[in-house]
Amino acid sequence: MSKLVVVFHTLSFIIGNLLGTSYSIHLFYRSIAEKKFDTIFPAFIGVLIINLPVIIVPVLSSSITNNDDLGSNNWFSNTLFYLIFFGVGLKWTKSWWGYLVELESDNSSNTLPNEGAILFPNTKLKEAIYELCSSAGMLDVELYLCREKQINGYAKARLIGPKSIVISEGCLHLEWEEIAAIIGHEIVHLRLKDTTALSALWRIIGVLTIIFVFIGYMLLLELLYYLFPLIGNLFGIISLPIVLMYEIGMLTFMIIDNRRYWYQIQELRADRLSCQLPGVTLEGAIKVLKKLKAQEDNLFENLSWYQKLFLRYFIVTEHPSIDRRISLLEKYKKWSLIDYIIHYFQITKWFFFGRGWNGR
Template sequence: MSGYAKTAILLAGLTALFIVIGGALGGESGALVALLVAGGMNLFAWWTSDKVVLRMAGARPIGPADAPRLYALTEQLARRAGLPMPALYVIDEEQPNAFATGRDPANAAVAVNAGLLRHLSEEEVAGVIAHELAHIRNRDTLIMTVTATIAGAISMLAQFGFLFRGGDSRNNPFGPIGLILMLILAPLAAMLVQMAISRSREYEADRVGAEICGNPRWLASALVTLQNAARQIENHHAEANPALAHMFIINPLSGARMDNLFSTHPSTENRVRALLELAARRDGDGGIAPRPAPPRRAGGSVPSSGWR
């Protein structure tokens, strides 16, 4: 099953959960109020989140003169992906990592930790940038905003369920005990589905990113390097703002090894395995897509072995 199909099924399940819980706790009026309030909050967040997130992460904008090789590589990969050149930012953190943000491709930004350029080869950096461009092309910020809207509405229903009906549970089909359990379990269920959608989007961004950079092995190698570094090097901005953790390509807060229900990131081992399987299938079909040529800087060429 494709990542898009999984995301559609999970979104449908989240919507069904909202309808059932909304009808049980707040009736039609309560469900509508919760959806409108949550939608308004998330629409505002979606419109302004890029600036807020970049500020929270301590990111500063860079241009061609600041990082010519990174800028040239990103420009080349964006062209291969059929995207406009995103704004580039750097975060003064030694832990190698990166994330993308922005409400649409025309207003997108890619932020990389400074350590990304010091710890990864150029091919690995290409894989990471391609993954973030895949998030932009797939409009994952929009998908996660819709998900957050529905999950937020469910949480609001759980918090204010008694207010919508004045605390009267006599007409509730689940009874008073069932109502209390729903108030506790509904936000948890919504959170689990939201995290499952986040993991699904990461797998899809890996697949599309591999197509953009031209070699799944580049991204697979990058993920291993990033995961190992995340276990050893602290990301101070992410530790200070844990809400940012889900945005990074690798969880910056821990080295979780399992695809567990409470993780926003898939297991790195599973992601690498999927990428290597994709590479093997492409090799069997007669080879992978053409690789992007290493960008050249004034006065010389970039060695293909890396830029450390």
């Protein structure tokens, strides 16, 4: 029986570490097949390091199963250690994934040079962008150009200090209404301090709000029971299952990792609010998102299954699915508090139905 338990402990780790194992073997095989001798040895080291615990886990498992003090002879203890070894496998993959990505970038001839942003040249486009910023009340912003061929844009700011918007060279080939949509999106981020430490404070306030809403609900329910027993019972029966599902689920999600949810909320909110800015059109926002989707699809299709799975579940992604963003803009409604709840259920649905945290 103890040998069988050791086998299952080892299998639990192997399953948890499957993505790292697959990626490392793929890179090693690719280096040999393409005769890239400068990366064969680092790729081989990657295979050894990522799979080394497969030798260690059986030894560790044997010591656990032979130790009566750990209570390893009952089903609960064994199940607990299966989960522990599976979790260690996941963590081991995540710890070494950066090394594999860096190794693949060295092995790829398609990697773009990482060049810094420069001040945006004095052109009519720059004047038009500054006029858009001015009409939105954003007067103290610097504009930069990033030498990147892909369509991209982002904002940078401190709580007190200079603000900047960076767009890539890939944006220069867009129509004006598409560029305006990108700039408007970043203006909203700057207005709402999404790129500053204040956003982390809002996340904490969000979690506390969830707790206090639940406490308030329970107090209201108790008051109704006391004053109007019949109404209180009906109200509790109808609403309690929904509220409990929302509150417990949201709290669990926040405790596990609240960053993905709040980052995606910031993006969805910026999409919606930017369309209310003067000079930014809903049509322009949808058009540029569709081009971003085609760009993302092209990059995503070239990834292996284990890379896709890792990106869906392990990487902290700021942006939700572009399909979701387009769909919400096509059914445009003003941003409201209900959108926070809707997106919680959406991201939970993505997670449990194989689409990761961002629905990609």
